[in-house]
Amino acid sequence: MDIQKIQADLAQFAAERDWDKFHSPKNLTMALAGEAGELVALFQWMSEDESANIPANSHKHARIREEMADVFIYLAQLAYVLDVDIEQTVNDKIADNVKRYPIELSKGNALKYTERNDI
Secondary structure, three states: OOHHHHHHHHHHHHHHOOOHHHOOHHHHHHHHHHHHHHHHHHHOOOOHHHHHOHHHOHHHHHHHHHHHHHHHHHHHHHHHHOOOOHHHHHHHHHHHHHHHOOHHHHOOOOOOHHHOOOO
């Protein structure tokens, strides 16, 4: 995936429609939260088994894919506007999580690193 190309395409799309003036960090963050909420709503009231079997339901799967794309698009636009190298930032976060959640202390439990007794 070429995130910079996606960001450039999104920037061009917005510029052609004179939408740049609406793409402040605040507005993009609010739009991102709204789209994340729409994604969450698709899972609301599902059982664990139903959520795990989403790919078998083509209509629901398609709607979830659309909302996931919307979430990603707004996140990519926010990163672009704030001049955040999102790929590097994600890689940095993964490296931090490897340190925060060593296998021997984290395997099989969902405790946040700040809730463990070893800290």
